Amino acid sequence: MTEPASNLPLLLAGAKRWFDDALTASMRAAGEQPLTSAQGQVFAFLDPEGTTVAELARRLGVTRQTAHQAVHGLLALGLLEQVPDPASARNRLIRITAEGARVHHRAQATLTVIEGALADRIGKEAAAALRHALTLPRGEPPVVEAP
Template structure:
């Protein structure tokens, strides 16, 4: 028995999980330290010169406490470090260590290969169209009234 068609947010979530699962399995198979999805998300939004934990939380869309936990787990693994913010004596920034940069570059290479697997499975034209559609500006989220 089939249910109602999945809406786009459900499909996006399943696609995100597919990529997350593939990346985590690939990194584990390569012998890298396991990281959580939240920890992996930190790397995706981290500036080269460093980023505050509050800004990381905002970019990822998680609480500051969750970002703090993810960051400190990565610091404990030797992948990130916390340094003084040169613009503010009361603040600190989080940035990658040399090991964190190596692991992040390996993850980026794995993601490119995973994207190629997806293109092989759904077709290069479909993968290109998907990337193009998701790269278009969507504007501000609308507020609609359901009938």
């Protein structure tokens, strides 16, 4: 029996998992403490001056509790720090530490090499086309009726 082709969201999730696994294994091989995918995503959404956990949760598309758990793991590793929010006495800002910046830069450089490995495997043109397609504007998510 032939299996139906995976839908695009499953294919994209599989591709992301491939990158996550390659990054985790590469960072571990380099002697770095491996981070979860959620922890790694936190770095992409932090403002240089700091970001509240509530804003991080919104940007990540997760609950505050989930964002809080990711942040606390990174605080414990010394990759993030909490500082008072000058705009609000009630809030605290989450910022990257010097060690966090070092690890983040290493991860970004590693991802560049992993992208190169993917381009070697699927072809440079296919990799460039994939990157281009994923950067095109998609607009608001559509609301559709199934046939």
